[in-house]
Amino acid sequence: MSQIKEAILETNRQGHKAFIPYIMAGDGGLEKLKPTILKLQELGVTAIEVGIPFTDPVADGPTIEEAGVRALANGTTLRKVLETLAGFAHEIKIPLIAMTYLNPVLAYGIGQFAKDAHKAGIRGVIIPDMPLEESDLVHPALKAAGIDLVQLVSLTSTPERIEKLTKASEGFIYAVTVNGITGARSSFEGDLESHFKKIQSYTDTPVLAGFGISTPEHVKQFGSFTSGVIVGSKIVDSLAKGDWDAIENLVKASKTVPLA
Numbered sequence: 001m002s003q004i005k006e007a008i009l010e011t012n013r014q015g016h017k018a019f020i021p022y023i024m025a026g027d028g029g030l031e032k033l034k035p036t037i038l039k040l041q042e043l044g045v046t047a048i049e050v051g052i053p054f055t056d057p058v059a060d061g062p063t064i065e066e067a068g069v070r071a072l073a074n075g076t077t078l079r080k081v082l083e084t085l086a087g088f089a090h091e092i093k094i095p096l097i098a099m100t101y102l103n104p105v106l107a108y109g110i111g112q113f114a115k116d117a118h119k120a121g122i123r124g125v126i127i128p129d130m131p132l133e134e135s136d137l138v139h140p141a142l143k144a145a146g147i148d149l150v151q152l153v154s155l156t157s158t159p160e161r162i163e164k165l166t167k168a169s170e171g172f173i174y175a176v177t178v179n180g181i182t183g184a185r186s187s188f189e190g191d192l193e194s195h196f197k198k199i200q201s202y203t204d205t206p207v208l209a210g211f212g213i214s215t216p217e218h219v220k221q222f223g224s225f226t227s228g229v230i231v232g233s234k235i236v237d238s239l240a241k242g243d244w245d246a247i248e249n250l251v252k253a254s255k256t257v258p259l260a
């Protein structure tokens with residue numbers, strides 16, 4: 001079975017919700033990558049989404065976009081991120097998920113990317129600018145390397161589309177909570193509970209919620225009707241400030257949600 005799916009199900013079996021923080025590789029320098037990942041692992045996160053900085057991050061809000069600009073200014077490249085990760089991959093016990101736009105992967109070469117990513121501890125990828133219909137471009141190489149291709153389901157996807165995406169998604173289903181781009185939010189709109197339950201009804205692959213989640217209350221709110229959450233901007237912001245207490249409080253919240 002997929003290592004990512006297994007890690008999520010294991011977290012759920014322990015009575016907790018999955019918690020996946022997103023970090024921007026190279027923000028603050030690539031030398032920060034190892035201590036950051038090891039510290040998050042120690043806090044008990046389920047997996048880590050590692051962002052590869054890109055010049056045209058169309059799905060990203062200001063917090064992540066600015067972190068990407070800082071990382072690029074530091075000379076961060078996909079190659080350097082994979083090399084850095086490979087240097088301590090033996091210490092990483094949880095699956096890593098690479099969040100990258102399509103261009104850096106194609107420039108690297110998909111076959112080589114898949115091999116090097118696996119050596120770096122990457123067990124899944126999210127490519128937000130690659131439509132499902134185009135996934136033959138990367139899927140065979142990823143599959144050969146044992147890397148999941150995670151699909152995003154948006155709030156506006158039609159039921160037919162949701163079913164397709166849900167069945168294609170590997171590791172987990174990334175269900176987006178808002179219309180728009182990444183970034184911390186204060187509140188959410190609509191009947192998200194029935195939307196998430198509908199998505200989950202198509203599959204036994206766990207559905208996780210992401211986008212806007214930025215407080216322990218949000219973690220509990222979404223955790224009450226999903227298998228777990230992904231938190232990006234709030235983590236990126238807290239890491240930039242060195243505020244580990246805020247991060248710990250978010251992780252703790254995922255461990256206090258009663259299982260449905």
Ligand SMILES: O=P(O)(O)OC[C@@H](O)[C@@H](O)c1c[nH]c2ccccc12
Nearest residue numbers: 022059128182183211212231232233
């Ligand atoms: O930052 P937020 O609102 O907490 O959302 C998570 C998100 O940052 C992370 O998963 C992510 C960063 N960039 C992306 C692009 C597409 C999909 C997801 C992402």
